[in-house]
Amino acid sequence: MSTATQQQGSITMTERAAARAREMLGKRGTPEGAIRIGVTTAGCSGMSYKLEFCDSVAAEDRVFDSHGIRLVVDEKSLLVLNGTLVDFETAQFRSGFKFINPLEKERCGCGESFKV
Amino acid sequence: MDVLLDIAEPGTAPKPHDPRPRERRRVVGIDLGTTFSLVAAVDLQGKPACMPDSAGSVSLPSIVHYPGVGGAVVGQVARDLAITHPQDTIASVKRFMGRGLTDVAAGGYRLRAGSGGMVQILAGERWRSPVEISANILDELKKRAEEALGGPLHGAVVTVPAYFDDAQRQATKDACLLAGLEVLRLVNEPTAAALAYGLDRGREGIYAVYDLGGGTFDISILKLARGVFQVLATGGNSALGGDDFDHRLAELFLKEMGIAQPTPGDLHAARRAARQAKEGLTTSATASVRLDRPDGSPYQREIDRAAFDVLTQDLVRATGAPCRRALKDAGVTLEELQGVVLVGGSTRMPAVRVFVADLFKREPLVDLDPDQVVALGAAIQADVLAGNRRTDDLLLLDVTPLSLGLETMGGLVEKVVPRNSPIPTARAQDFTTFKDGQGAMAIHVVQGEREMVDQCRSLARFELRGIPPMVAGAARIRVTFQVDADGLLTVSAREQTTGVEQSVAVKPTYGLGDGEIERMLRAALEHGAADLDRRHLQEARVEAERVLHALLSALAADRSLLNADEMATIEAAMTILRGAMAGDDQRAIQEKIQELDRATTFFAQRRMDHNIRNVMTGRQLTDFE
Amino acid sequence: MMRDRRCWSCGVGVADAPFCPGCEVIQPPDAGVDHFALLGVPRGFQVDRGRLEQGYQERQARFHPDRFALASATERRHSLEWATQLNTAWRTLRDPVLRGGYLVRLLGGRGEGSTASGGQAGRADMNDGDPEFLMTVMEMREELAELSANPVGTGERVAQLRQEIERRIATELTGLEKALTRALAATSAPVLAEAERHLDHLRYHQRFIEELERLEEELA
Numbered sequence: 021m022s023t024a025t026q027q028q029g030s031i032t033m034t035e036r037a038a039a040r041a042r043e044m045l046g047k048r049g050t051p052e053g054a055i056r057i058g059v060t061t062a063g064c065s066g067m068s069y070k071l072e073f074c075d076s077v078a079a080e081d082r083v084f085d086s087h088g089i090r091l092v093v094d095e096k097s098l099l100v101l102n103g104t105l106v107d108f109e110t111a112q113f114r115s116g117f118k119f120i121n122p123l124e125k126e127r128c129g130c131g132e133s134f135k136v
Numbered sequence: 137m138d139v140l141l142d143i144a145e146p147g148t149a150p151k152p153h154d155p156r157p158r159e160r161r162r163v164v165g166i167d168l169g170t171t172f173s174l175v176a177a178v179d180l181q182g183k184p185a186c187m188p189d190s191a192g193s194v195s196l197p198s199i200v201h202y203p204g205v206g207g208a209v210v211g212q213v214a215r216d217l218a219i220t221h222p223q224d225t226i227a228s229v230k231r232f233m234g235r236g237l238t239d240v241a242a243g244g245y246r247l248r249a250g251s252g253g254m255v256q257i258l259a260g261e262r263w264r265s266p267v268e269i270s271a272n273i274l275d276e277l278k279k280r281a282e283e284a285l286g287g288p289l290h291g292a293v294v295t296v297p298a299y300f301d302d303a304q305r306q307a308t309k310d311a312c313l314l315a316g317l318e319v320l321r322l323v324n325e326p327t328a329a330a331l332a333y334g335l336d337r338g339r340e341g342i343y344a345v346y347d348l349g350g351g352t353f354d355i356s357i358l359k360l361a362r363g364v365f366q367v368l369a370t371g372g373n374s375a376l377g378g379d380d381f382d383h384r385l386a387e388l389f390l391k392e393m394g395i396a397q398p399t400p401g402d403l404h405a406a407r408r409a410a411r412q413a414k415e416g417l418t419t420s421a422t423a424s425v426r427l428d429r430p431d432g433s434p435y436q437r438e439i440d441r442a443a444f445d446v447l448t449q450d451l452v453r454a455t456g457a458p459c460r461r462a463l464k465d466a467g468v469t470l471e472e473l474q475g476v477v478l479v480g481g482s483t484r485m486p487a488v489r490v491f492v493a494d495l496f497k498r499e500p501l502v503d504l505d506p507d508q509v510v511a512l513g514a515a516i517q518a519d520v521l522a523g524n525r526r527t528d529d530l531l532l533l534d535v536t537p538l539s540l541g542l543e544t545m546g547g548l549v550e551k552v553v554p555r556n557s558p559i560p561t562a563r564a565q566d567f568t569t570f571k572d573g574q575g576a577m578a579i580h581v582v583q584g585e586r587e588m589v590d591q592c593r594s595l596a597r598f599e600l601r602g603i604p605p606m607v608a609g610a611a612r613i614r615v616t617f618q619v620d621a622d623g624l625l626t627v628s629a630r631e632q633t634t635g636v637e638q639s640v641a642v643k644p645t646y647g648l649g650d651g652e653i654e655r656m657l658r659a660a661l662e663h664g665a666a667d668l669d670r671r672h673l674q675e676a677r678v679e680a681e682r683v684l685h686a687l688l689s690a691l692a693a694d695r696s697l698l699n700a701d702e703m704a705t706i707e708a709a710m711t712i713l714r715g716a717m718a719g720d721d722q723r724a725i726q727e728k729i730q731e732l733d734r735a736t737t738f739f740a741q742r743r744m745d746h747n748i749r750n751v752m753t754g755r756q757l758t759d760f761e
Numbered sequence: 762m763m764r765d766r767r768c769w770s771c772g773v774g775v776a777d778a779p780f781c782p783g784c785e786v787i788q789p790p791d792a793g794v795d796h797f798a799l800l801g802v803p804r805g806f807q808v809d810r811g812r813l814e815q816g817y818q819e820r821q822a823r824f825h826p827d828r829f830a831l832a833s834a835t836e837r838r839h840s841l842e843w844a845t846q847l848n849t850a851w852r853t854l855r856d857p858v859l860r861g862g863y864l865v866r867l868l869g870g871r872g873e874g875s876t877a878s879g880g881q882a883g884r885a886d887m888n889d890g891d892p893e894f895l896m897t898v899m900e901m902r903e904e905l906a907e908l909s910a911n912p913v914g915t916g917e918r919v920a921q922l923r924q925e926i927e928r929r930i931a932t933e934l935t936g937l938e939k940a941l942t943r944a945l946a947a948t949s950a951p952v953l954a955e956a957e958r959h960l961d962h963l964r965y966h967q968r969f970i971e972e973l974e975r976l977e978e979e980l981a
Contacts, residue, residue: 044143055143071141072148096744109140112179113187114286116140320830364818457978464974521830531822558848560826560841620841621826 029102031057031084031091037108037117038087045089048073054083054090057106057119058097067100069119140286161290161522163320164281165328165514168270168294168308170230170351170377171481173198174508175277176515177285178524184332184512187284195507196280198350200272201225202260210276219408222400224259228379229273231351232257232266233311234303244400254307267311274315291318293518295510297352298324299372299458299537301583302595302625309622320521322622325349326356327367327534328513329479333504334360335516335530341474342368344463346492346500347510348455349480351377355459357466366533368466369556371458378414378482381448385410385439388447389427393435402430417441418484445487452491459495465556476500481507534559540617540625543580543589545570552617555585559623564616566632573605577613581627600629676725680717683729684710687736694743702739709735769835779824779843787829787836790843795867796850806864806941808854817851858963861937865960868944870953891958898965901926905969909976916980923973926966933962 033041045053056074059067074092077083082098084091093101104121165184167174172195176186186194189211201214202224209217218225222244232240237249248263250256256263274294282288294317296308305322312319326345333339340360347354354372358365386406390398398406409425416423417439427435445452463470476496482488483506492500504512520530540553542565552565569577577600584592603611612632619625687710691698698706713728766788768775773783780787790799797804801816822828824843829836853859865871905922908915937959944951 041143056146069139069141070144072144072146075146099744110180111284112185113177113284114140115180116142118140321827361818364822366818461978521827523831531818531825531827533818533821533825557852560845561848562845563849618845621844 029082029084029093029098031086031093031098031101031104031106033086033089033091033106034108035087037106038089040108040117041089045073050075054092056092057101057104058094059100070097071106071117160524162282162285162287163290163515163518163522163524164277164285164292165511165516165518166274166277166292166294166317167325167328167511167514168230168273168296168311169198169510170228170349170379171198172196172350172507173273173277174511175281176508176511177281178515178519184515184519186508186511187280189280196273196276197227198230198273199225199227200229200259200269202262202264204261208260208272210272218404219401222404226257226259226264226269228351229257229266229269231375231379233270234301234305234307235266244398244403267307267314270308270311271314274311274317278315278317289317290522291320291518293321293323293328293514293521294319295323295325295328295514296623297347297349297372297374298326298354298356298367298370299352299374300623301374301538301593302540302623303593304374305623309624319622320518322624323514323517323532324354324356324367324370324534324537324623325352325510326354326370326479327358327365327532328511328517329477329504329509330356330358330360330513331365331516331530331532332509332513333477333501334365336504339474342466342468342472343474344459344476344496345479346455346459346476346483347372347479348482348488349377350482351375351379353377353455353458355455355462357462357468363529364531364533367535367558368468369462369464370535370537371462371465372537373454373458376451376454378480378485380451381414381482381485382407382410384448384451385413385444389425389435389437392437393427393429395430413439414444414485417444418486441486449487452485452487455488455491456495470497473498477509478502479506479509534621534623536561536619536623538583539585540581540583540595540619541592542567542615543578543582547589549582549584549587549589549592552615553619557619559619560621562616562618564614567613567615568609569603569606569611569613570608572608574608574611575603575605576601577603577629579615579627579629581617581625595625596627598627598629600631603631604634606633673720673722673725676722676729677717680713680725680729683732684713687732690739690743694739694746697742697746698739706732706735706739787824787832787839787843789839790824790846792846796853796863799846799850800854802854804864804867805945806857806861806938808860810855813851813854817847820847857934857937858960858967861941861956861963862960864941864945865953865956868951868953870957894962898969901969905972905976909972909979912976912979915976919973919976919980923970923977926969926973930963930966930970933959933966937963 246258
């Protein structure tokens with residue numbers, strides 16, 4: 021039994037991010053689908069966030085529910101994403117999802133890669 | 137800058153620093169004005185909007201200051217510097233675009249004729265072309281747009297006064313090239329304004345757009361129907377604008393102050409005071425003026441609106457003839473007009489509004505900001521050209537503002553493309569030789585409405601050679617004029633009867649020749665390249681610092697995961713990187729960063745596995761309990 | 762008349778289609794097609810203005826270079842050729858004098874000065890057998906020259922001159938229409954001399970109006 025499992029990690033979305041994700045899943049024709057979040061690594065020069073539609077959940081994946089959206093994270097990524105809040109931001113001329121990660125310590129100049 | 141992500145299809149999420157595939161292309165509309173310049177884009181709601189600077193202002197003063205050393209300063213800061221550095225601070229550069237020394241008033245600047253007769257201005261200890269100065273303004277707008285849109289621009293629609301001739305258009309396009317902007321299209325300012333107006337309310341019918349800017353006046357008659365914006369006629373004066381009202385008032389001040397030979401500083405101060413008084417008079421009946429005389433004593437005066445109107449009434453009235461001519465060319469009567477739209481900051485002057493209402497027998501429309509409407513329309517057209525709009529519901533059909541012709545015998549002009557011809561257009565005219573055995577023919581291309589060549593603008597001269605010997609009048613030389621959708625002209629000539637094909641294509645030479653543009657681009661690149669190299673070097677060093685720092689903290693935590701050999705390899709790679717950081721070679725530093733990355737990939741992997749094992753172990757323990 | 766033409770891009774036979782039926786890519790326009798057919802209006806001196814405008818706009822909406830801003834260089838070139846040809850056709854058909862001259866040319870007459878390729882030689886040749894017309898024209902020109910030399914207070918006379926020239930133009934246009942209608946209906950080689958005479962007169966009147974307008978502007 022794993023009530024403890026859920027306590028060991030958490031990935032959440034803000035309500036507006038969940039609403040946007042739901043809209044995009046609907047548009048894609050997979051309204052019941054999940055969203056995969058993760059990191060890609062590149063040696064020591066940093067990592068970057070990954071956000072994809074998810075069609076299959078693997079054994080080493082963990083699944084979180086946030087405002088009705090299933091968020092799938094592989095265990096390795098969870099190590100550096102634990103506690104992350106995914107938000108959706110709208111400026112006048114651009115919009116998109118933003119990762120608020122308490123473990124994140126530095127970012128490269130352009131904001132595309134980070135370190136923990 | 138925060139990176140904002142989209143949800144990608146599985147396996148297609150971009151790697152860091154990869155270009156992102158985007159649904160919408162980042163494009164903007166730019167109003168490169170005489171006194172102010174603006175940049176706009178279509179926002180996420182599908183509405184065009186101007187982009188503000190960090191202080192919230194959307195209007196960038198079109199003023200560039202060149203310090204002796206360092207880069208150009210553009211905008212409000214440059215405007216403030218104009219008082220103390222009048223000659224190194226260039227305002228209203230638009231009136232010099234594509235112009236020769238004899239066409240323009242110096243206005244206190246140090247001018248000379250550059251290559252092709254084009255004006256050059258001495259500022260910041262160097263002779264600069266108006267193209268180059270305009271490029272500095274465009275550069276500032278480009279930076280602003282890239283910040284707001286979150287990445288490099290795909291292209292821009294740039295507006296020009298409808299009455300700009302070919303040389304002025306070519307110069308504008310060259311300035312964009314120099315600023316690294318891809319020009320999607322040059323669009324006439326009143327046409328852009330009509331686009332913003334027409335879309336705003338879904339208006340249909342025939343409209344007049346009266347556009348009095350800082351340095352130019354345009355009138356356009358357009359028909360709006362089913363999303364097609366068709367220009368029926370256009371006219372104007374590319375050397376009449378709000379600046380002239382300032383100058384008129386400034387002359388009065390200088391005369392009253394007893395300054396017969398004003399210094400550049402005197403001129404700047406008087407014009408600045410004049411502009412403030414003019415702006416004050418749009419809302420109040422009187423304005424007060426304060427200036428310092430050369431002896432330090434104060435000059436003070438009140439001016440009321442009536443006096444200002446008398447002083448400038450010939451300027452306002454000068455806009456009447458082009459309006460009447462445009463209506464006639466369009467074949468439109470006043471009764472057929474649906475409305476008159478006011479564009480340009482100078483239409484805020486009450487006397488202008490009264491004049492327009494009287495001329496067109498109706499109250500003009502002013503519901504969109506006359507300063508912003510041109511940039512907003514350009515943004516819409518950019519969105520259309522970039523394919524960002526889902527529906528093909530908009531089309532602009534524009535015309536040539538001025539007649540294009542050739543010099544014939546006796547210095548007369550033979551018109552080949554009449555003014556207000558819809559563009560793109562191609563027209564041909566046949567000419568013949570006037571002497572027996574004449575082997576060459578001079579082709580002189582001019583633009584303008586007058587009958588004599590010397591009263592028109594000379595655009596290009598070239599010679600068609602190799603005409604086979606024939607009696608006078610037997611040769612048939614066909615000269616073809618082609619005007620593209622930007623309003624730019626190409627001329628070619630060919631001898632037809634003998635089947636000997638001679639074809640010459642010329643671009644107007646009054647602007648910048650291709651060679652000169654190339655040289656300037658190279659100079660700008662070399663100049664900018666030096667700055668850029670320094671910046672890249674600095675960035676590489678910072679990046680190296682960060683990588684080393686991250687690695688050191690990882691080693692402090694998990695050194696136990698490495699054996700002695702592995703540790704030695706990593707330390708060697710770190711030493712090499714530190715060595716590269718001491719040097720000036722940015723590329724070497726980046727190479728060494730990558731080498732260190734490769735040398736430590738296994739370590740990063742091992743740390744992650746180790747951490748996961750710890751977590752797994754923890755979970756199993758928990759589960760047991 | 763179907764042409765044997767293949768798509769420049771994919772090689773499929775396209776005949777007269779503006780877009781390839783196979784790959785949907787824009788084809789070069791047929792330079793031989795006449796202005797009436799190009800804009801979809803019936804051939805004749807009278808043209809339904811609304812139909813002309815709509816035909817022009819609808820076609821520009823399909824072929825204008827703005828529609829091909831992101832397409833290949835060849836596609837952009839063909840779109841430019843289409844838009845140029847549409848503009849020439851529209852400009853010619855909306856103006857009665859240009860339209861008349863164009864019709865005369867279509868019927869095999871000289872139709873000088875009426876189209877893009879109008880020749881220089883013989884341009885201002887005056888028909889010798891028309892002394893009465895010549896006399897009137899010269900008198901009017903002389904008066905205009907006198908008025909231009911001393912324009913103050915001539916407003917009323919200038920307005921009268923305008924009325925007179927406009928009346929003359931209307932008469933010539935009516936004559937041109939009759940002559941062209943006959944020529945268009947002719948079963949054998951049409952007689953075009955009368956239409957050409959009206960066109961010559963109209964060109965003289967147009968030049969007179971241009972000079973008159975210069976004077977009017979001065980007076981305004």
